[in-house]
Amino acid sequence: AQSVTQLDSHVSVSEGTPVLLRCNYSSSYSPSLFWYVQHPNKGLQLLLKYTSAATLVKGINGFEAEFKKSETSFHLTKPSAHMSDAAEYFCVVSDPPSGTYKYIFGTGTRLKVLA
């Protein structure tokens, strides 16, 4: 069965410093992986997705993630944090392409950006 683990429930960084949000997954197949961001009292917005093309995926707002099959990881990074990056981030793994169309969400990482 597919699963996803976000290793940190809370991360604090100073503005201008790098961001690292960690995600490990478990899948018997070649997964599709996503990162979503949720600002307070808002819906979720797709940041980036990996679907078996390039292992380094670039997303919106300067975020990127690297798919590492040997480590079963899909960590989200950004070189320099901005105050507007403060939000909750979700790592998502898809079920295999069996037509069941189910996404498994991690429990989220809340990013705090300090001035």
Add this chain to the structure above:
Amino acid sequence: NAGVTQTPKFQVLKTGQSMTLQCAQDMNHEYMSWYRQDPGMGLRLIHYSVGAGITDQGEVPNGYNVSRSTTEDFPLRLLSAAPSQTSVYFCASSPGLWTGYTFGSGTRLTVV
């Protein structure tokens, strides 16, 4: 440029009442889903649809019904509300299996 529209944004129900959460999308997406979000638990799939007339259960379907008579609309019905259904509900749609979702802004439901 509406995207996914959910109504209402807030709702308070008494235990045992029924109601329908509305979801509409104007992007002609085939795939639509309902999730609930609870603190510390991420999002959990309630029901999903891969096209008009086709629905299936997710991981937490009990107490909820759905139907999909048109591509645009995917309402979620609470049959007899219980306090355990207090949550934030999100509707989402996508054009394909692996393209990622567009989410609505959510409905915050409290059952007392």
